[in-house]
Amino acid sequence: MELQDLDHTIALFRRWIEDKNYLDLKQQLTQLPVQDIAEILNQLDARSSLLVFRLLPKEKAVEVFAYLSEKIRTAFSQMIAEDELKSLVQDLFFDDKIDFLEEMPANVVKKILQRTPESERKLINQFLNYPDDSAGSIMTIEFVDLREEMTVAEALEHIRYTGPDKETIYTCYVIDHERRLRGAISLKDLVLARPEAKIKDVMTRDVLAVKTHEDREIVAALFKKYDLLAMPVVDQEDRLVGIITIDDVVDVLEAEATEDFQRIGGISPTEESYFNQNVLILARNRLFWLLFLMVSATFTGRIIQHFEDVLQGMVILAAFIPMLMDTGGNAGSQSSTLIIRSLALGEIKPRDAWRVLLREAGVSLVVGSVLGCLNLLRLIALEKIRVDIALVVSITLVATIFLAKVIGGLLPLTAKKLRIDPALMASPLITTIVDALALIVYFNIASFLLRL
C-alpha cells in the first residue's frame, strides 16, 4: 500500500464542515487511525480543527491530541475552557504530557498543574528540567515493574491488571523495595516460561540502563547496536525512574540526522519543520553562516588582489578560477561529508585520523591524476590553450584536490576530538578554506612557471 494521501479526505472534511454534515464526518472519523486524524486536523484552520476534534470520543481525542502540531495545540489551548484542557492533559501519556507542557507558556502550565496532586507536580517539574538532548527528556514513566519474589503467573496477572495504561509491556523491569533496578524480563520470556517459576530465576540480571542525563544520541546508538525495543533509565542512586521506547528513539535518530543535514547545508539547526517556520525565522537560521562565510570569502578576494600584477599580466588566468575553486570545494565536500556521516554512525573514531589521512591522500592522488590529465588534454587539444598555462592549471588542480581531501577528511575528526559538532566542518567551511588555498597555490605556480 502507498502512504495514504489525505488530500481527498481533507477536501471532504472541509465540505462536510461547511454543510454542517456532522453525521458523515463522525462516521468517517471512526474509520481513520489517530495519526491520520491528527494530520488532517493539522491542516485545517484552528476553528474547523477544534470542531472536528470535539466530535471525537474522549479516548480517541486524547490519542489524537498527542499527534497534533504545536501550532494547532497552542490554538486549542487558547480556544477551549480551562477545565476541558485540564481534563484532556490529565489523560495524556506521561511523556506526551511533558511534551505538551514544554510548548505552553508558563502561566498556562501553572494553571494546568494547579489542581494536580503534589507528587505528580513534583515529578512533572523534574521532567521539565531534563535537558533537551538527554535520556530524561525522551523517557516515560508508564512501564511495568515486577518484584523478584513474584511467580510468572502472578507477574502476568499484574500485567493484565496494570498493563492497559502502560506505554509498553514487552519488557518488564524488576525492582527491589528501594526501586533499584534488579533485572528485566521480556513479555516473550514471561509467556514462554513455566507459570510457577519465580521471576528472579527467569529474569536477566545484566540489564543495559542509562542515567537520566545521558546524551540521547548515545541512547539511540545503544538501541541500534543491541536491537532493543525499550531501555530503563535510572537516577544517580540507580533507582529506576523511567523507560525509553523504540518509537521515541526512531524520532531521535531522524532528528539527529536532520540536524547534521542542516549543519552540512550551513544552516543553524532547528527541530521545526519547513512550513512551521516563518520567513524571518528561516532567514535568521541562515544569516549567521552566510555572513560568516561571506566575510571569510573576502580573504580569498584579498589573495586575488595581492596577485593583481600576475593577473594583469595574463587575464586568461582568471578564466580558470571558477573551475579550480569549484573542483576543490567539491573534492573537499566529498571527504568531509563522508567522514561526518561515518562519525555519526560510529564507523570512524577520532583516533582513526592517521588511517583517514592516508586513505584520503591515496584517493586524492588517484582522483587528482585522472582529473589533472583529462584537464590538461582538454585545455591543449580542445581549448587550444598554451601548454605552459595548461600545465599551471592542471598542476594546481592536482594540488588543490590533494589539499581539499586531506583537509576535508581531517577537520571533522579534529572537531570531534575537540567536542565540537563535526557537521560544522562541512562543505561551506571547507569550501572557503580550500578556495583560499587553491588560489595561493595557483598564483604561486603561475608566477613561478610563467615568470610573471
Place this chain on the structure above:
Amino acid sequence: MELQDLDHTIALFRRWIEDKNYLDLKQQLTQLPVQDIAEILNQLDARSSLLVFRLLPKEKAVEVFAYLSEKIRTAFSQMIAEDELKSLVQDLFFDDKIDFLEEMPANVVKKILQRTPESERKLINQFLNYPDDSAGSIMTIEFVDLREEMTVAEALEHIRYTGPDKETIYTCYVIDHERRLRGAISLKDLVLARPEAKIKDVMTRDVLAVKTHEDREIVAALFKKYDLLAMPVVDQEDRLVGIITIDDVVDVLEAEATEDFQRIGGISPTEESYFNQNVLILARNRLFWLLFLMVSATFTGRIIQHFEDVLQGMVILAAFIPMLMDTGGNAGSQSSTLIIRSLALGEIKPRDAWRVLLREAGVSLVVGSVLGCLNLLRLIALEKIRVDIALVVSITLVATIFLAKVIGGLLPLTAKKLRIDPALMASPLITTIVDALALIVYFNIASFLLRL
C-alpha cells in the same frame, strides 16, 4: 552508561590468543553480548577471528555470525569446511540467511543449498530475487500465525510452543486456510484478553500491510507514522508471506539518510562503510561527480573569458568573484539541503512548489538585503573601494542570493516530480549553476553601470 569502548577487550583478546590462554578467552566470551563479540571478531585478523569464533557455544555462534561483517564472513566461508558452514547457515534466522547468501558467490550458494529441502530452496530463491530496496528484501518468515477459530488460551499455548523460533511474537497474524491475511493481534492484547475469548472477536481486522515489491522507504515511513513494531507483507494474492520488524526499519532509515548524505556530498552512494572500501573504490565513487562538475565549471570559465574585456578594463573586479560565487553557492546549498531533507521526511511534497518559491524568495530578500547592505558598507568604509564598484558588487550579491535560493528550493522539488532522487540536486550541482548565473549577472551589471 557510555557506549562500551571495546579497544581494551580487543587488546586482551590479542594477548590471550598469542598466549594460547583459551580459558580466560572462553570465560570473557560468556560475559559479552553477541553484538560486542561480533564487533571484536570484525577487528581481529581472519585466522584469530575464526579461532575465537570456534570457542563459542553453537547457539551463540549462530547469533554472532549474523552480526559479522561481510569481509570476515567471506573469509570464514573460505576457511571452514563445507559441512560446518552448511550447519551454521541452517540455524540462522531466515532473513540473516538470505543476507549471507546474497554476499556469497554463486558456487558457494549452490553448495550450501545442495541438500536443503526443495520447498525451502524455492523460498530462498524467491527471497534472493526481491529487489534490494523492496519490502521483500527486508522481511522475515519467522512470525506467529494464528487462526480465527482459536481461543485466546489456545493462541497463547500455540505461541508458547512455536515462539522460541520466531523473530517477534509481539504481533501475531491471523490467516485463513489459504494463508490470506485476516487480522492481527498484539501479544499485549492477547495477554490482556479473557482466555476463553475467540481470536476473531479480539483481533484487529484493519491491518496495515504492504506488498513484497513496495519500496522500503515507504515501509519505513509507515512505521514512523503509525509507531509500529512489526508489519505484515503480502503477495499479489494477499497471502501473508512475511513480516518486517522495527529493528530492520531502523537500519533502512539510517541507510536512506546515509545515501542522501553521500548524494549531497557529491558521491555515488554505497552501503559499505568507509574503511570497508579500498582506495580505488572510494576514488571511483567520487570521480564521476567531480569530473561532471569540473566540465560544468569550465562553462563558468567561458563566461569570464567572454567578459575578458570588462575584466581587462578593471582587474579589481576579479577580486570579488570568489566572494560572490561562494556566497551564491552557500545560499543555494542552504535552500536545497533544507528542501531535500524535508522531502525525505515527507514534510514537503512536490505540489508545494509555489509555497516554497514564495518562501525562498521572501527569505532571499531578507537575507540578501542584510548581506548586501553590510557588504556595501564594508567595501566603502573598510576597503575604500570606489562607490560605483561597491554598488555593482552589492547589487550582484543580492541578485545572486535571490537566484540561488529560488533555484536551490525548486530543483529538488522538480527532481522529485520527475522521479529523480532529489538529493542529486544538492550543493555541488546548485553551486555550479549558481556560479555561472552569478558571473553573468556580475559582468552585465558591471559593464552597464561602469560603462566598460
